Amino acid sequence: MIHTTNKVRIAVLGAGLIGRRHAEHVAGEATLAAIVDPAEAATTVARDLAVPLFASLEALLAVDKPDGLIIATPNQFHLPHGLQAIEAGIPVLIEKPIADSVDAAERLVQAADAADVPVLVGHHRRHNPLVDEAKKAIDAGRLGRVVAAHTTFWVHKPADYFDVAWRRQPGAGPVFINLIHDVDLLRYFCGDVASVQAVESNAVRGNAVEDTAVILLKFKTGVLGTVSVSDTIAAPWSWELSAGENPAYPPTSVASTMIGGTLGSLSIPDLGLWSYDGAPSWWQPLQRQSILPAAADPLVLQIRHFADVICGRAEPLMSGREGLETLRVITAIKQAAQTGQAVGIG
Ligand SMILES: NC(=O)c1ccc[n+]([C@@H]2O[C@H](COP(=O)([O-])OP(=O)(O)OC[C@H]3O[C@@H](n4cnc5c(N)ncnc54)[C@H](O)[C@@H]3O)[C@@H](O)[C@H]2O)c1
Known part of the structure; x- marks a missing residue:
């Protein structure tokens, strides 16, 4: 117990x-x-943390049933590993994307529902206190009626990042690898996406996957979204560089996302809330109020939340079903870019 x-x-x-x-x-x-990992390098990790090491999930489950499992294997293993955990009745936190296809993600969600086993997806930003604060401000109506949202993800990945073959091939690319986090946040703030349009280019890197894409989102609430993503632009405007979540990235202090409403706007992640003293008018001065809360590591908060879910003290904040819905949007973006057509979701 x-x-x-x-x-x-x-x-x-x-x-x-x-x-x-x-x-x-x-x-x-x-x-x-x-730790479960067949690679030689995992020996050091297990030794440093003084825990048993197993070469496969089967080997672990043959001798032990942990209270929870985190799946941080490559995307194509999320389905088989997730199904094994669900079958064993073990609550599971699956890294993003929940699976490598919408079909696979649907199978995971259905299996979890049928077995009544909690599944969480590693969109850890949802555990960031600044995301929570932004969500509260939007839901409390401090922006008025939300009209539009914009996200920029412009980074410059060094050439050797692409030495690893899968990063140059379909299934990778900044839309699937990185933008999935930004799209998940936009869904969190603005609701479900109704349809998407997109154009993409690989003109700079020349790989089989995009290096740059521009995307239009229409939310079911009527909110309109624009997104610009590139892994070949030298710029400060991305969540990775400006949110300070990962100490590996030298920080910048600019916004990467803007949510605009009839009464005010929010820049994220710096959490500047822009509004007028009286009735909104472009002739009047705008006021900026900082609503930035104290920083905390969302990966740590995600683990605490996972423990609460395991103990029955909380429902998953970022459930398998939510992970599936975010994956549907990313898949639709890729389809829209390939066909040149708007793609409806659901
Ligand atoms: N939330 C985030 O911000 C974030 C960041 C990075 C990666 N990810 C996701 O995490 C997952 C892993 O990414 P990564 O960058 O850590 O990859 P990685 O290649 O660095 O690590 C994957 C590990 O899985 C091990 N592995 C492979 N097959 C296995 C098996 N059958 N059983 C057990 N272990 C196995 C490999 O040996 C390797 O150590 C991916 O789904 C990725 O999208 C999420």
């Missing part, structure tokens, strides 16, 4: 770039039950 958060035993599957960070945070916030 589980009594407290730090007694919850969570195993981490896949000890790569993000899995190692999860393992460290689990060790700090709960009990790290095991």
Whole structure:
């Protein structure tokens, strides 16, 4: 029986770039039950954290049933690993994207519903206090009626980032790898997406995937969205560089997302709330109020939340179904760019 958060035993599957960070945070916030990864490099991770190492999920489940499992393996393994965890009745946090296709994501969501096993998806930004504050301001009507939203994701990835073959091939690209987080946030703030249009280009890098794309989103609420994404622009305007979530990125202090309403606008992640003292008019001075809360690491908060879900103290903030809906939008964006047609969702 589980009594407290730090007694919850969570195993981490896949000890790569993000899995190692999860393992460290689990060790700090709960009990790290095991690392599962067949790669030689995982030996060091398990030894440093003083936990058992298994080469496969089957091998772990043969001898142990952790209270929770984090799946941080490559995208194509999210479906088989997720199904194994669900079948074993183990609540699971699956890294984003929930799966490598909408079909696979639907299978995961259906299996979780049928077995009544909680599934969370690693869109960790939703656990960031500044996202929570922005959401509260929007939902409280401080912007009035939301009219439009804009996100810029402009970064310059160094050439050696593309030495890894899969990063140059379909299934990768900044829309699928990075923009999925931004699109998820726009969905969180503005609701479900009704349709998308998109154009993309690979003119600078010449890889099989886009290096740049421009996207139009129409939300079911009537809000209109614009998004510009590129991994070949030297610029400060991206969540990665401006939100300060990952110490590996030298920070900038500019906004990457703007939400505009009839009474005011919000710049994110710096959380400047722009509004008028009286009735809105472009002849009057705009006031900027900072509503930025104290910073906290969303990956750590995500682990605490996962522990609460395991203990039955919370419902998933970022559920499998939400992960599926965000993946539907990303898939529709790719389809719209390929066909040149608007693509409806749902
Ligand atoms: N939330 C985020 O911001 C974020 C950031 C990075 C990656 N991710 C996601 O996390 C996942 C992993 O990405 P990454 O960059 O850490 O990849 P990675 O290649 O660095 O790590 C993947 C690890 O999985 C291991 N692995 C492969 N097959 C396995 C198996 N059958 N069983 C157990 N382990 C296996 C590999 O040995 C490797 O150590 C991807 O889905 C990615 O999209 C999310």
